[in-house]
Amino acid sequence: MEKSNAEIKDDILQFLVNNISAWTVDTLYTKLQNPTPTVAHFEKIVKEMISDGGQYFNYTEGEELYLRQNDFTQEFLNNGGFTKASKIAAANTAATVIELQEEKEAKRVTREKDREQLTIVKWQKNTFWIVFVLGLVGGVYSLYKISQAIFIPSNNVTEEQLNPKIDSIQNRLERLEKDLKQVDRLKSIDSAQTTK
Structure with missing residues (x-):
């Protein structure tokens, strides 16, 4: 079974802890029994180690890249090394993805509610004026009839x-x-x- 990049990084650190001197990338590749299909792939993993956790080991770049343990290497391995850090990063990524999905869904729901509210507001605005005008006309007509009954004598014959x-x-x-x-x-x- 093929090892993950995080496990290969931990194997490199463990080798550095067990063997005190500095090691080139090519030598480490051979000593770890060719853990990747090519040396180039192995070099890429070593460069990832330097960018992700270069403080947990010493490295020297020149014609060749040399790696050596430092005071933090064993402590980092005891705390789970790159494998644990990779799992934490994956969990954080998953949590971030879930958070982004929830945020996206919340925005969609908010947009939908806003759209519904806008429709209701437009309907209320249009309906309001129609009802208002009808009420106004009815009120004016009622006032006309009342004033007519009060002020204009009727032609009705009394008993x-x-x-x-x-x-x-x-x-x-x-x-x-x-x-x-x-x-x-x-x-x-x-x-x-x-x-x-």
Whole structure:
């Protein structure tokens, strides 16, 4: 099974702790029994070590790159070395990704709510003016009718004015009924005399 870069970095540090002198990259590659497919890949891992944790070992750059342990190398290995640091970085990256996803979702929800609020506000604005104008027209019409009832005399006939007229119409009807009865009696008398 192939080792991870972090495990190879820890193997290099462990080799430096166990072997006190300074070592070139090529020698370390050979002593660790070719841990990567190529020396170039191994050099890349060593350069990552220098950039990520160069304080945990000494290195000298010149024609060749030399590595040697320092006072912090063993302590760093005891605390988990590059393997633990890699896991922590991965966890932080995962947490950051989750945080970014949650932030993105929160922004999406906020945009959606804002869009809904904007739609409601537009609807309320348009509806408000229609209802306001209708209410205003209704109020003005009501005031007109009220003022008309108060200030303009009506042409309506009161009951007192109607009573004498109704009495006179009833008297005429009664006279007409009497006249009709008299005409009927006269007709019946006339028809009785002609049949004799």
